Amino acid sequence: MRKIIRTKMFALFLLLAAIVIIYTVLSDGAFVSPKNIRNILQSTTVVSLLTIGAGTLMIAGHIDLSLGGIGTMCAMLAAYLLRVGVPWYIALIAALAMGGICGAFNAILVNELRLQSFIATLATAAITQGFAPIISQGKQIDIYDPVFKFLGGGRFLNYVPYSLIISLLALLVYGIVLKNTKFGRGVYLIGGNPDAARLGGLRPKRISYALFINAGCLSALAGILLAGRLQTANTVGITNSQFAGITAAILGGISFGGGTGGMGGALIGILILNCFNNGMTVINVSPYWQTIASGALLLIALTVDFLSARRRLKT
């Protein structure tokens, strides 16, 4: 128990609890109404998928700035295919595959050409971002396909969004894979010291390919879920959620240096970000102050982290 209290996760959990309590009081309970909780959860779905992709790559010592671009382009591709009359499952598979291909492209740049992942994925981001409006002629493409709508906006028992189930399941699966399988361990090891991992018989390249491709597929999925929910794919898509994904991962303890953190922390990071933002709408904070407040939130989260780290050192 003492050990748990001293973890970073616990500190962040306290922050989350504080946010919930403060908003609940300020909003006379509206913040924790069942409907609002559903809203908060629904808003985590896209970010969760991006966080998994970005987070696993960060654990392995890379960074991927192209996830937003890939997801946007792939959603657009799916919408386009649907419009020209392709059955939903083919559109879905094609979009996911395209996500994988983009991820593989990143992996090639990083592994074969040994480029810094920051700049390599930035290039991919530009390319994919350009293709989204090329596919749609700069417009949006509406989605009428019931399956896509169902995936993005359907709700189990009219309460739990299916997309939430998908993303929670994904978080769970990836959390387990990271902590409990050989592959997951490999991710941490190559993030910590790729040379040592290689001499230990692991295949850093293979793992890094898998992660980039995986991240590409997940962001395609995120793009599709959002497009399904909005019943339209547009040129901005999930671009804006990309930084939120990285931020949530870092908040949750995944560091840029690689080798540390996990999905549990990332989930708390996502919840902190989304609860905070949602609460500001519930209690009617002006948009400008919202910007300031969400910046301040990051600093508060770091302070909490700082305090818990300091306490750890003292004991």
Add this chain to the structure above:
Amino acid sequence: AKGSEGKKASAPPDETAPSQTEEETPPPAATAEAVVSEIVGTIDEDVDHFARPAYKFVYAHYDNNLLEQQMYDAFVDIAPVYNFELTRMSGDTDDETYVTNLQTLIDRGDVDGFIIETTNSVQNAVLSLLEESGIPYINLFTEYYDAEGRVITPTVGLPQYQSGYDSLKYLTDNYKEYWGDVDTNEIGLITIDFSVSPALNERIIGIEDAFKEAFPGNENIFYNDSFAAGQSAWFTLEGGYDPTAQTIGSHPEVKYWMVASCLENYSQGAARAADDLGRNDTMLITTVGHPMLEQEWDNGYDGAWKCAIAISNYAYATPTVLGLIALCDGRATAETLWPQFKGESDECAIWLADYAVVTKDTYRDYLNSMDEKYGPK
């Protein structure tokens, strides 16, 4: 995709064409003239707004730019006149955030009416949320269409295509006054678009059409898309400066330039390019939107940026609020509001705001007249 055709179709007939010469004082816009006080949702009607408790409205805007701030200010100014309270919500230029925030507000359960300002990309999701909630709403700037291209939301907007058209038409009609009788083949047009916004894109289409109409066969049209130019160009002054300066620099065969943009910031940037290149004599700049130009003129600016489409913010705000109040009062439904503005096949009406091309000499009078007409009294 359906947006563009629909909007062109909804461009107002000729009677809305604003004043085009400087001498004329801007006429009271025909749109407003047609309004008679029996029609619900208009200024002159005889409604006691204080017989009811204040309505709680939310101005839910997608972007968070200058325009939104100005609209918010305008709404706040008229709130005491029409007895409503206003809060605002921003989507931070993100589809998901907008939809989630909207849903959050709906679920909070204390909103009487929404002023919805979005891009078309969230239309489907927003519509299904609002329909489900039953809360009255009015769209601002961007109207929604169904698959057949019919307007399906009561909207207060700008005739986007026409305003773009008119903004350039002023230049093509009057260029001789600035340049003298020049060879029209040496005239070129630079447009600066933000193409992924259908509304802004409409303006550019109108601008280019006006140019083609005035100079048939002239192919010196240089289209720039600030969306494609990258994020540093989005809504910034550099987003207007760089393409203008560089296009001019790369095309010495064109001697006289007209620059028209969909947003004021771009034209302001273009105006700086004209200053820096020393081309205030050979350039004419226009735009849709006026507040920055107004400031420049107030400060004595006299460069190539000659004119702009001016729209008083109250000309948007007041009809929006009155329409929404009528919906809330139950005096009208979305389908019966503003019947005189309803297209034949449309389900709902678009109130097209008054606007006019203004110049350094006319802007004061025009804006005063608009304040007189729509502002808080």
Add this chain to the structure above:
Amino acid sequence: MSFKKLLRSSNTALLIITVAVILLFYSFNQSFLSLENIRNIMNSMSFVGVLAVGMTMLLICGEVDLSSGAIACFGGVVVALLINAGIPWVIALILTILFGAACGLINALLINKLGFMNFIATLGLMSVFQGFVTVITQNKNIQIPTQSFWVLGSTTLFNVIPLPFIIMLVLMIAYSIILSNTGFGRSVYMCGGNRRAARLSGINPKRVSSILYINNGALAALAGAVLAARMHTASPMTGGSGALDAITAAVLGGVSFLGGAGKMSGCFIGILLLNVFNAGLTAVGFPPYWQIVARGSLLVLALCFDFVGTLARRRALERE
């Protein structure tokens, strides 16, 4: 520099690409290299250029500042407010630079005193600064009618070289000299190369990093002020992607995102390439959305070229 040395320089590949890009666009449109256009290109690179100077220093030290675009924006607003309040522009400019330094100081304190992660801390401050800008300006552009101030943005040397570009160039040269010829400059590399080793050698990495954050804030505010002078206006929209653009240019120019390596000259070529390319796309009227794809592809191409260059360089070294 001897030819052999030039070949081995890490910037050669990038320089070749830049020249190739220029020639390519020139072959499509001879006016691309008109004096007027050269001036335009110089103008277009000056804002991000100044941001990139401070950013390059930080990156070499193994730090990053995502808030610099927001500080630049803030700087423009502050200088506008000060001048409009009647303060002589020179003093206003100095105050603005000091203000930027103060913003940088906040970054420095959070990161070096409290040990916050630089990425998140500066991301947080970016929102905070940006938020304050909107609160102060209410999202409205602030015009600066004081004509004497415009000089800062629109003076040109020989009617070709704009003052903002000269400012950028002078800064780049100055910082380049600092980097390679002063103890402080070398300690920047040392901290980026191995922070612990630097500390054990008696260098104070926290001090170095703090100085660089403050410096970056000051430069960003200067960049914002110069831009405001160029535009006669401070706009709250400015600089949203400034930090990322600066990082991109620097990293393209061979500055390592992980610290310890890179040069100001590389950063200059990086900015030059990006802006020349953009200007070229405009000059030849490249289809809009394909411009985005082209920019991404250029990055990939330049990086591949750089990779080949590195291989060749390594081989040449081995042969010796």
Add this chain to the structure above:
Amino acid sequence: MERYLEFKGIKKAFPGVQALKEISFRAEGGRVLALLGENGAGKSTLLKILAGDLSADEGDIIISGKKQNFTSPFDAIKAGVSVIYQERQMIPAMSVMENIFAGALPKNKFGFIDKPRLKREAQEIISKFGLSIDPTTPVGRLSVAYQQMVEIMKAYRRGSDIIAFDEPTASLAEAEISILFKIIDELKREGKIIIYVSHRMAEIFQITDDIVVFKDGALVKTFVTAQTNEQELIRAMVGREIGDTYANLSRNTVYGDTLLEVKNLVTKKVKDVSFTLRKGEILGFAGLVGAGRTEVVRALFGVDKIISGEIFLEGKPIAFKSPTEAVAAGLALCPEDRKEQGLVLYRSIRDNVSIPVLSKICRFFFLDRRAEAELADNAVEKYSIKTPDTDKIVAELSGGNQQKVILGRWTSEKMTTRILILDEPTKGIDVGTKAEIYQRVCDFAKQGIGVIFISSELPEVIGVSDRIYVMREGRITGCVDRADATEEKILSLAMSDTAVTDGGEAK
């Protein structure tokens, strides 16, 4: 006034460990003081406190009567203290001269770096050390040994009154060691205070005057070197007797068939190397640092590219394209550079030990935590790794204990090793554990495993190996049987006239 350095009641705790318990002793100017102790005894921790890198929880450092309170290495350097760390602390991308003068680059009157003077002064120091290094090469391009020498030159350059060496010879060859000892001698004559940490007994007796022995963070005893002997020291350190390490080994005597045959192997650094290894045999590789022994085994293990040559494993030709294949075929390589290639520093002992056997401790797809913990516990026990638990991050272990983790990894019971390659396995390991490691190696041989044992410590290679190949500049210059092996013979094979001065630049 007389120079001295005094520690008074120094205490230092890390989470879970009391690294130093009330350490008090005094070192005199003009004498070399040795710090001895098992791995994890607290030697490096004390030196880090002296360097101003860590601050003590309690206690004072007094230098020549003045109480010092270092809050940063800068303070310590200013007060005339230089500490050469056990782990190299250099900036790889920067030149040798800048590393030597790091923190105090010479300036001209304009405040700019005086580059000619920098180069000149660096060159002077390098010459004084009798080395041939170009002062402008990036340090990262030097061999480990030369990097270590740069570290020493850096400390020397400062002209500090107090210089502490933390296992400086662990990666040095004979030639460099003798240079180092000459320098230490000179410093001593200048009246400086020298602290010297090493696990090599012979060195202790060769150059030190006083000895302080640590055990579990406490000072157990002090000696005057001239009045003690090895056995007494070991007893103080380990708490028990250790006989003649090599003579007492229980060795394998019967060798099986040829296990590995290497024919005319050529890589970038290796020139035409051929040798054979039989089952149950311990094959020593001797040579100066930089002779290319590491490169031979890296090529075997599928790390470096093979240009030409053939390798046969039990008669079958092999050419591994990656270490993964090598591990799958039953090879195990315990690498030389523990920080760069051995350890994942910020992961736990457990994670580090299980790397090559991850697939073997999987049940279905999931890692068997219990099996993994057991593996790590065994390693901790087998090599007496000093740690509170196996969750501890490897970076927080002492140098020697880190090395033991690598050994533990490659010799765990889950490994089905056929060929065990040990590259400088005892680097930084204390005497007590060393003996155990030698015995373990012999035990492996008894099981029929072929062992390749690379070491730069001559007595060790001679004492452990059955046959010894000697390398020089990428070639094998001879093969000596255990019975005929003497240090002189091996040295003469290992050295050529150029080898001593040349070959500083590897890679």
